[in-house]
Each structure stands twice: as C-alpha cells, then as structure tokens.
Amino acid sequence: MHTKKAGIAFALVLSFLSVFSGVLFGAEKLNVVATTTTLASIAKEVAWDRIRIEAIASPKQNIHHYAPTPKDVFRVKRADVFIHEGLDLEAWRQPLLDAAGNPRFLGEGKDSIDVSRGISLLEIPTTLSRAEGDIHAFGNPHYIGDPENAKIIASNIAEGLASVDPENAAFYQKNASDFNGRLDAKIKDWKARMAGFQGIPVVTYHRSWSYFVNRFGFSVIGEVEPKPGIPPTAKHLVALIQQIKNKNAKVIIKEYFEENRTPKKIAEETGIRIVNLSQAVGEPENAKDYLSLMEQNIGLLEEVLSKQKGRVS
Amino acid sequence: MSDFFLLMWKPLVACFILTGIHTYLGVHVVERKVIFVDLALAQIAALGAVLAFMFGFSLHGAATYWFSLGATFIGAIIFSLTRTRREKIPQEAIIGIVYAVTAAAAVLILSRAAEGDEEIRHMLVGNILLVGLNEIMAMAILYGIVGLFHWYFRKTFFLISTKPEEAYQKGIKVRWWDSLFYLTFGLVVTSSVHIAGVLIVFSFLIIPAVGAILFSDKISGRLFLGWSFGILASLAGIGFSYYFDLPTGATVVCVFGGLLILLALIRTLLPKLSKQ
Numbered sequence: 001m002h003t004k005k006a007g008i009a010f011a012l013v014l015s016f017l018s019v020f021s022g023v024l025f026g027a028e029k030l031n032v033v034a035t036t037t038t039l040a041s042i043a044k045e046v047a048w049d050r051i052r053i054e055a056i057a058s059p060k061q062n063i064h065h066y067a068p069t070p071k072d073v074f075r076v077k078r079a080d081v082f083i084h085e086g087l088d089l090e091a092w093r094q095p096l097l098d099a100a101g102n103p104r105f106l107g108e109g110k111d112s113i114d115v116s117r118g119i120s121l122l123e124i125p126t127t128l129s130r131a132e133g134d135i136h137a138f139g140n141p142h143y144i145g146d147p148e149n150a151k152i153i154a155s156n157i158a159e160g161l162a163s164v165d166p167e168n169a170a171f172y173q174k175n176a177s178d179f180n181g182r183l184d185a186k187i188k189d190w191k192a193r194m195a196g197f198q199g200i201p202v203v204t205y206h207r208s209w210s211y212f213v214n215r216f217g218f219s220v221i222g223e224v225e226p227k228p229g230i231p232p233t234a235k236h237l238v239a240l241i242q243q244i245k246n247k248n249a250k251v252i253i254k255e256y257f258e259e260n261r262t263p264k265k266i267a268e269e270t271g272i273r274i275v276n277l278s279q280a281v282g283e284p285e286n287a288k289d290y291l292s293l294m295e296q297n298i299g300l301l302e303e304v305l306s307k308q309k310g311r312v313s
Numbered sequence: 314m315s316d317f318f319l320l321m322w323k324p325l326v327a328c329f330i331l332t333g334i335h336t337y338l339g340v341h342v343v344e345r346k347v348i349f350v351d352l353a354l355a356q357i358a359a360l361g362a363v364l365a366f367m368f369g370f371s372l373h374g375a376a377t378y379w380f381s382l383g384a385t386f387i388g389a390i391i392f393s394l395t396r397t398r399r400e401k402i403p404q405e406a407i408i409g410i411v412y413a414v415t416a417a418a419a420v421l422i423l424s425r426a427a428e429g430d431e432e433i434r435h436m437l438v439g440n441i442l443l444v445g446l447n448e449i450m451a452m453a454i455l456y457g458i459v460g461l462f463h464w465y466f467r468k469t470f471f472l473i474s475t476k477p478e479e480a481y482q483k484g485i486k487v488r489w490w491d492s493l494f495y496l497t498f499g500l501v502v503t504s505s506v507h508i509a510g511v512l513i514v515f516s517f518l519i520i521p522a523v524g525a526i527l528f529s530d531k532i533s534g535r536l537f538l539g540w541s542f543g544i545l546a547s548l549a550g551i552g553f554s555y556y557f558d559l560p561t562g563a564t565v566v567c568v569f570g571g572l573l574i575l576l577a578l579i580r581t582l583l584p585k586l587s588k589q
Contacts, residue, residue, distance in 0.1 A: 071558040099445070230424070230425075
C-alpha cells in the first residue's frame with residue numbers, strides 16, 4: 001500500500017517538475033521577430049514551439065509601406081533573431097533596426113536572417129530610375145508567391161536559427177525538410193489543378209504576382225498600374241481594356257488591400273473576372289499558414305477560371 | 314517605466330526640441346495672424362524636394378534638402394514682400410494661394426513617379442518614432458543658433474510682429490526684418506518637416522501658442538505657458554503612443570488638440586480667472 005502511495009507521490013512530483021522545467025526552459029526560448037506574417041508562419045513550421053515568434057507588419061496592408069509602432073521597436077530591441085525578406089521589400093526595415101539599436105542586427109550583427117538568399121530573382125532592372133516606377137533596385141521582391149521559393153526560405157530560416165542556437169540545429173533542419181516535403185506534395189497537386197489553364201492570359205494589379213504566374217504557367221498581358229506603384233491613368237486604362245478584349249484575358253489578379261474601383265470599371269467594360277489573392281498569412285483570416293494560404297489562392301483561381309473557360313467569348 | 318524611456322527617449326527629446334523653437338515661433342505667427350504660413354512653407358519645401366527628385370536626386374538625400382531649403386527661401390521672400398503696410402489683399406489669401414498651387418504642382422510631378430501617394434503621405438505624417446540620434450543633434454544645433462539669433466534681436470522681432478505700425482514710425486526697416494524672420498522661420502520649418510512631417514510641425518507651432526494666449530497677454534507669460542504646454546503634451550502623447558501602441562506622430566498631434574480643448578473648457582468654466 002505504502003509503496004503504491006509513494007509511487008503516486010513520486011509521479012506527481014515528477015510531472016510537476018517536468019511542467020516546472022517546461023516553464024523554466026520556456027523562459028529560454030529564442031525571441032524571434034519576423035517582418036511579415038508569412039515569414040513568421042514558415043519560421044513556426046521550422047522551429048515549432050522552441051521559439052517565440054512575432055510578426056511586425058499587418059497582413060492587411062501593403063507591405064512596402066507599413067508604419068512601425070512603439071511596440072515594434074520594442075520587439076526588435078528585445079529580439080534574439082530578426083527574419084526579413086531582404087531586397088527592398090520592407091522600405092521601413094532599416095529605420096526600424098536603427099531605432100531599436102539592437103547590436104545583434106546592426107552593422108556586423110549576424111543574427112538577422114535574410115531569407116532571399118539563393119532565390120533566383122526576376123525583373124532585375126538594367127537601369128535605375130524612379131521614372132520606371134517602383135525602385136526595386138535588386139529585382140522583384142515578391143518571390144514568396146512561388147511555393148518553390150518557400151522551400152528555399154524554410155531552409156534559410158533553419159540554417160539561420162541553427163547558427164544562433166546550434167543545440168537545436170538538427171531539429172530545425174529536420175522540420176524544414178519535413179515542411180519542404182509537404183510543400184512538394186502540394187505543389188504537385190496545385191500544378192495538376194492548374195495544368196488546364198496553361199498560357200491563359202491574365203492581368204495583375206501590381207507586379208507582385210510575377211513569381212506565382214511563372215510557376216503556374218499563366219501569361220500576364222498587362223497590369224492595372226501603368227508602372228509599379230503608379231496609380232492608373234485614363235490613357236493606360238483605355239489601352240488595357242483594348243488589350244484585354246484583343247487577347248481575351250480571363251481574370252484580374254489583385255491583392256485585398258489594392259483598390260477595387262479601377263478593376264471593377266475594367267470588369268464592367270470587358271466582362272473580365274476579378275479575383276482577390278493574398279501573399280500574407282492571416283489575410284483572409286482562415287489562411288492560417290503558408291500551405292492553406294496558397295491552397296486558397298489556387299482554389300479561388302480554379303473556381304474562377306473554370307467558370308470563365310465555359311464562357312463563350 | 315524604464316522600458317518606456319529606453320525606447321522612447323529619442324522621439325521624446327525630438328519633441329522637446331521642437332517644442333522649444335516652434336512654440337516661440339508660434340507666438341510670433343499667431344500675433345502676425347499668418348497661421349497657415351508654415352503649411353504653405355512646408356508645401357514649398359516639399360515642392361523643392363520633388364523638383365530635386367525630378368533632376369534625379371534621391372528623395373531623402375542631402376541634395377534634396379538643399380533644394381527644399383532654396384525653394385523655402387524663395388517662398389520666405391515672397392511672404393515678406395506681400396506683407397504691405399496698408400493691405401488690400403489679406404496676406405492669408407496669398408498664403409492660401411501659394412499652398413494650393415504648390416501642393417497641386419507636387420501632385421502633378423509625383424503622379425509620374427512611383428509611390429508618389431506614399432511620399433505625399435510621408436510628408437504629412439513623418440516618422441518621429443524612428444528619429445535618429447544624428448537628426449536630433451542636427452536639430453539641436455541648428456535651432457540653438459536660430460534661437461540665439463532671435464533672442465539677441467528679440468526686441469525688434471517682437472516689435473515688427475506685434476506693432477508693425479510703431480516699428481515703421483521708429484524708422485525700422487520692417488521689410489528687411491520680415492525677410493529675416495521668414496528666412497529663419499523657413500529654415501526651421503524645412504528641417505522639422507523633413508523629420509517630423511507637416512502635421513506635427515503645424516501642431517507644435519500653433520497649439521501651444523493658442524493655449525497660452527487663453528491665459529496670458531504678456532509675451533513672456535505666453536512663452537512660459539506655451540513651453541510648459543508643449544512639454545506636457547509631448548510627454549502625454551508619446552506615453553499614450555507607447556502604452557496603447559499607436560502611431561506616434563498622429564497620437565502626439567491628437568493629444569495636443571485634446572489638451573487645448575481641456576484648457577479652453579477650464580478657461581470658460583473659470584471666467585473669474587482674470588487675464589494677467
């Protein structure tokens with residue numbers, strides 16, 4: 001009898017200790033800050049609960065122009081690792097890092113992870129002039145729209161976390177390759193579902209879908225913006241509408257935060273369909289991680305394009 | 314609390330420096346009844362920046378700053394020339410015209426450039442939260458020099474602002490001193506707008522001065538009250554922005570406005586409180 005009681009007490013103490021140590025170890029978790037919700041989601045796939053991860057920019061706004069708040073400065077100041085998309089995607093990144101003054105991310109600071117390393121960039125400009133629109137001096141920074149690039153991102157995050165936290169290196173690497181495996185299976189599925197729409201003419205709002213349409217084989221015949229970041233002008237719209245009629249374009253791909261008035265006007269004139277896609281986890285709310293985000297994008301396109309296909313034009 | 318100062322000391326110091334020079338200039342501006350002159354000057358500065366940008370300079374570089382400053386000086390001279398002794402056209406009308414036309418010109422030029430809308434918004438709101446130490450030092454030195462200059466000639470400057478007729482009778486070259494006033498004023502506004510944005514600069518200039526006028530008729534009393542108002546409102550604004558995680562510049566402006574309403578209420582509820 002006594003031994004049984006002692007056994008129960010021992011088990012209780014043990015479970016208490018394990019919970020307690022969990023709390024203790026919890027306090028030692030790496031504090032990781034990512035610039036976007038999508039990066040935070042991929043980092044979570046790589047590190048599970050071994051890091052504490054927070055995203056800065058809201059998924060509901062244009063990522064180029066987020067305005068950091070005091071809490072963001074505080075987060076970066078206290079962070080152990082800073083994950084960003086590199087290039088000039090986050091126009092506010094350097095001022096934020098300067099204001100936070102965290103030596104781990106300044107100058108020679110090695111604890112920030114630039115996930116764009118190793119990605120083949122599109123649209124690298126040959127001349128640099130703002131007259132040509134958005135100055136993406138290093139190339140188009142919206143590479144996260146291609147799920148193949150998400151694999152490179154996951155590997156970069158695993159490598160970066162491993163160098164800060166070598167004890168868990170194997171754990172991070174394994175999770176990254178697990179994630180990449182799941183992604184491979186999904187990419188196969190997505191490509192199969194999009195296979196019937198190869199070469200289909202589409203219009204995008206901003207040049208933020210170049211990587212996505214490249215992967216799935218659509219052909220972009222024009223943008224709603226005359227040049228990246230420049231609002232549509234009357235002359236440009238007339239030309240675009242003509243172009244859509246000539247080439248029988250099926251769909252305008254835009255992001256939620258981009259205005260609806262111009263696309264609607266084009267749709268009224270041409271019968272083209274508008275579809276809202278997203279590259280930010282959390283917009284819409286049921287896009288809880290990268291996989292479900294892309295699944296939604298593909299699902300929406302599939303729905304709209306199969307309806308359009310049946311339409312006699 | 315220590316976190317608060319650790320994180321917010323730079324915006325706080327920047328707000329204190331802005332309070333120092335702008336409250337002083339605000340007392341002048343309200344006295345001269347040219348309330349919107351800083352909005353117009355800020356807009357001229359913005360137009361200068363846009364012009365520099367047209368010539369291929371980066372929108373936030375040193376060359377652009379000099380372009381803005383040059384444009385502002387031209388504006389300053391226009392404003393000092395249009396303040397005539399017996400005015401038929403009120404100066405506020407000229408200020409309004411300059412504001413509208415320069416703003417439209419900037420929109421025209423920026424419509425050809427990427428992210429033009431964003432640049433215009435940035436000029437309005439600025440980003441005081443992310444202000445750098447270099448910018449704070451530059452502000453402190455520049456405004457220190459302007460402040461000393463104004464302190465040294467304080468009698469003349471206040472005479473031409475409050476009693477221009479008396480200044481004319483005393484044989485003071487009012488045009489010349491007006492130009493000096495607007496040149497130094499333009500220098501300060503261009504630099505402040507560069508860092509803090511048009512809205513903050515306008516609020517720091519006008520709101521503490523108006524709050525002080527409610528309670529005092531003397532220049533020294535107004536300055537003292539205005540400075541206290543500005544320091545208090547800056548602290549409260551930055552505190553709110555920190556504790557509720559709100560955009561810093563807009564919060565500070567709203568707190569300035571809120572505090573002014575509070576002061577106006579106190580003034581009406583205590584009618585016996587006679588002006589000194």
